[in-house]
Amino acid sequence: MNVSAKWNKQFTFALLLVVVFMIKAFYLWGYSIYIFFGLIFGFLIGFFLQRSRFCFASGFRDIFMIRNGSMTRALIILLLVNSIGFFILHISGIIDLIDSGALQPVGLNTFIGGLLFGFGLILAGSCVSGCLMRMGEGYAGQWVVFVGIMVGSYLPSLDFGHPDASGLNYGRIIFIPDYLGWHWTIIVYIVILALLYYLVVRYEGLPRGKVIRPGSGRVNIAGNVPGVVKSLFVGRPINYYYGAFLLALLHLVMLPAWGRTASIIYGVSGLSGWVLNQASSLFVFWPGFMEWIQQRGDPDAWTNPVLYFAVSIIIGSASSSLLNGEFRVRFPRKPPSYIYALSGGFLLGFSANMAAGCNFGAFWSGISSFSLHGWVFGLFIIIGSLLGGKLYMRYLI
Amino acid sequence: MDYLIDSLGEICPVPIIMLERKIKEVKKDDRIILETDHSCSTSNVVEHVANKYGYPTEVTMISEGIWQIIITKNT
Numbered sequence: 001m002n003v004s005a006k007w008n009k010q011f012t013f014a015l016l017l018v019v020v021f022m023i024k025a026f027y028l029w030g031y032s033i034y035i036f037f038g039l040i041f042g043f044l045i046g047f048f049l050q051r052s053r054f055c056f057a058s059g060f061r062d063i064f065m066i067r068n069g070s071m072t073r074a075l076i077i078l079l080l081v082n083s084i085g086f087f088i089l090h091i092s093g094i095i096d097l098i099d100s101g102a103l104q105p106v107g108l109n110t111f112i113g114g115l116l117f118g119f120g121l122i123l124a125g126s127c128v129s130g131c132l133m134r135m136g137e138g139y140a141g142q143w144v145v146f147v148g149i150m151v152g153s154y155l156p157s158l159d160f161g162h163p164d165a166s167g168l169n170y171g172r173i174i175f176i177p178d179y180l181g182w183h184w185t186i187i188v189y190i191v192i193l194a195l196l197y198y199l200v201v202r203y204e205g206l207p208r209g210k211v212i213r214p215g216s217g218r219v220n221i222a223g224n225v226p227g228v229v230k231s232l233f234v235g236r237p238i239n240y241y242y243g244a245f246l247l248a249l250l251h252l253v254m255l256p257a258w259g260r261t262a263s264i265i266y267g268v269s270g271l272s273g274w275v276l277n278q279a280s281s282l283f284v285f286w287p288g289f290m291e292w293i294q295q296r297g298d299p300d301a302w303t304n305p306v307l308y309f310a311v312s313i314i315i316g317s318a319s320s321s322l323l324n325g326e327f328r329v330r331f332p333r334k335p336p337s338y339i340y341a342l343s344g345g346f347l348l349g350f351s352a353n354m355a356a357g358c359n360f361g362a363f364w365s366g367i368s369s370f371s372l373h374g375w376v377f378g379l380f381i382i383i384g385s386l387l388g389g390k391l392y393m394r395y396l397i
Numbered sequence: 398m399d400y401l402i403d404s405l406g407e408i409c410p411v412p413i414i415m416l417e418r419k420i421k422e423v424k425k426d427d428r429i430i431l432e433t434d435h436s437c438s439t440s441n442v443v444e445h446v447a448n449k450y451g452y453p454t455e456v457t458m459i460s461e462g463i464w465q466i467i468i469t470k471n472t
Contacts, residue, residue, distance in 0.1 A: 010461065052440070053436055053440035053441065055437055057409070058409055058441060062409075062410060062413075062441070065410055066410060066417065066445070068441070068444070068445045068449070070441065070445065125408040126408075126409075137462070141408070204449075206448050236439075236456075237436075237439055237440045239440075240440065321462070325458065325461055325462075326458070326461065327462060328434060328462025328463070330435075330462070331406065332408075333405070333406035334406075
């Protein structure tokens with residue numbers, strides 16, 4: 001089989017996809033600049049997620065499951081760079097985190113949401129962003145996870161302080177700088193993240209000797225700028241730390257430009273509402289269900305920039321994998337995988353709705369916006385995935 | 398000796414778990430060839446083996462979206 005010829009086909013398709021996407025994005029700019037930004041930033045984030053194989057789920061799960069903290073350390077770097085960046089942007093008046101940061105109540109919904117999210121990511125094999133990334137790469141199983149996420153995120157969440165529900169609010173927003181002041185907040189952040197990094201490294205118990213990675217060696221950046229730029233797009237995957245840095249950088253540009261932090265789940269639940277409304281003729285025999293959907297009064301999904309952001313992550317990831325000849329439609333081998341995928345996705349969507357955000361919205365954006373709910377969510381995801389991981393290793397492997 | 402692990406169709410964390418089991422079994426200077434179609438493996442298997450054991454790895458894409466990761470147990 002002539003592999004190079006096929007790679008060229010994928011490469012051509014990648015370029016075509018990017019061109020068509022850009023045309024569509026610029027066309028939609030005329031309609032709404034927020035949709036345009038959602039498209040562009042989603043694309044870039046999806047692209048670099050795939051280029052660096054950046055997987056939040058691995059960061060939560062693998063440290064305890066296989067004592068591998070590579071992604072966990074990269075997540076810590078992501079949070080560190082991003083929070084310091086947001087801090088600087090806020091202090092200099094470029095952004096106002098109180099206005100556009102990811103601030104959500106922390107309450108029972110955050111604890112339970114985190115646990116369920118942790119369980120869900122074990123079953124689904126990914127988190128919400130990872131699912132979108134892998135959909136773009138061709139994983140059929142992740143498309144099933146996405147259906148689960150659509151269903152789970154659409155159901156009304158258990159009302160523990162969820163701001164969008166009936167108005168009951170047991171939790172409250174805890175914006176850390178309100179309690180510690182900005183100087184102490186940033187110091188505490190740096191100390192805690194550094195401490196977590198150190199703990200991860202200790203727990204991993206890395207060997208003291210030389211660490212050998214393929215193709216590693218000194219990279220002379222100054223002498224080879226075009227080579228370095230090219231390596232961002234094609235070739236070997238970007239290492240996790242650089243990926244973390246790139247994603248943080250994208251977020252730091254995105255928030256001032258777009259006015260929103262990274263988030264996915266409310267775009268997806270909007271999509272679910274839209275799909276149900278389109279398929280309403282199918283439910284003619286079940287009027288109660290139709291009434292319920294109509295009562296929810298879902299706003300038009302396709303005016304929500306977050307939906308465009310989410311869809312563009314898929315397209316960005318697809319472009320990246322096509323560009324490198326890595327695209328392949330992959331089907332899970334074992335039939336039970338589809339059940340795990342659907343139920344895992346359901347848990348991910350349901351818990352993200354409950355906790356007012358997924359690994360992007362609540363964890364990444366929440367922590368970077370100095371909101372306590374992000375930390376609590378993250379902690380309970382780790383606990384949930386630890387418990388879920390143990391069950392997985394015992395019964396499902 | 399070369400050992401082949403076929404993990405096509407599996408996603409994280411299965412390829413690493415299969416690899417871990419095999420690493421314990423094989424002897425010094427044996428090579429394990431992990432065949433996977435999971436893109437994450439090209440990063441996380443490499444990092445895992447490099448950090449935990451310091452074994453050299455070599456990654457080759459043998460077909461669209463299918464990789465062979467060769468791990469040499471050099472201790």
